[in-house]
Amino acid sequence: MNASQIVEAVLFASDAPLKAEEIARADESLDEDRVEEAVRELRVFYDETERSFQIVEVAEGYQILTRPEFSSYLERFDTVPRPSRLSGPALETLAIIAYRQPIGRVEVEYIRGVGSAGVIRSLQDRGLVDVVGRAEGLGRPLLYGTSARFLEHFGFGSLDDLPRPEELPVVLRERVPLLPEGEQEDGGAEPGVAAGAEAAQLDLPDG
């Protein structure tokens, strides 16, 4: 029994992504490095033998998934419901939360320009978004962040797989100096002005 075989057996038997450290628990001879090495070996082997499945990095773990080109055969079986596609508003809200986390509801609403309480709640219900803390300040509003389920849903290995703002083709052709802090033009017209101003720069989350 070599390491690759053990790792393969564990991945084969699992229906959810497994982290390298979790796979390593299968045997004393394994550690994270050995597992990752085994995954690399298996990937080469699967490619060479033209398997219909691959080991994919999902949600900071590994999972055996079929190659996309076989989807048409599998779509004939609809015994297990697949996660439904998210709506436009849901995607928009998720995008904001993913890039700005931790972020409060009011800030999300300021960026979208529309009320978002319902959308956030449904994202929470689907487990795509979690409450990750509370902000300082009045009422200590809840702060939201994305979950491991979010990564799974979009097939991302980690948050680093999110498209980077600088890769985006549109907008921000140049960053012109806009309003400096404390020079807000908006009076009481828009709620959450201060929060919006803080979030002026679209930053990738750390890690």
Add this chain to the structure above:
Amino acid sequence: MAAPETGAGLFGEKAGFWVVEIDRFQGPLDLLLHLIRVQDVDVFDIPIARITDQFLRAVKEIHATQLDSAGEFLEMAATLVRIKAQMLLPRYGDDEEADPRAELVRRLLEYEQIREISARLQTAEAERGRRFGKGYVEARPRPTLEDTPLETGWEEVMEAALAVEMPDPRDVEHRVRVRPVAMETKVALILDALGRATRVEFSRLLRGVEGLQARMHGVMTFLASLELTRRRAVYLRQVNPFSELWIYRRDPETEGAADESAGATDDAAEATDDAGGDRPETTTQESP
């Protein structure tokens, strides 16, 4: 109107073409961005008077029934009008920081970027949807018992009826089975109950019935109530599927159809028996 707005009147002619369906937009920023992009306006130098006019025209289409979203659009309209007013005021010094449009521009660009990211997420979602993990194909398909609403139209029923080939009656062996529970007994039971009250719960009629015959009692009671409905002696009412079924006494003014015999329900009895007669409440009957 100040200098940048001189073109507004001219544009007003053309603006007639901008038929904006407000429902298509997810919010005021979406609409604003659309107006700017579709006219190829420089985001950093928005002709605020023109855009404001177009925006207000679109907002006017919001119906009173959509007040929820109207608030968000009106708030943006107010912001636009305020910026427009500020643009008319003389500005001291011409540094860009004093441009009243600056915050709006920043929000628009930010929003556009979010939109682009949403599109990328959607692509990623679709891509992930084409891969399947273990357990996608179930070992054995399980029958799903769902409460599916009837979506068949009359034409389809007619078509199906016409497509049915009638079997040769000589080939069918007719088997007579003795019913352990007589429908007429149940008819009498219902009429008796309705003699004392104007309505009765279906379940009350089955009270005290237990054991192997319970199912047959349920079926026969249900058939009896259907029969009485046909005779226009009662009518049935049920608020929700699986909720209590009520049998109501019908006023004697509406008589006339009670002359038919009860024999016609025999076929229906067979069918109901097969299709789970222990849940007669699934059928909702209402008097015409």
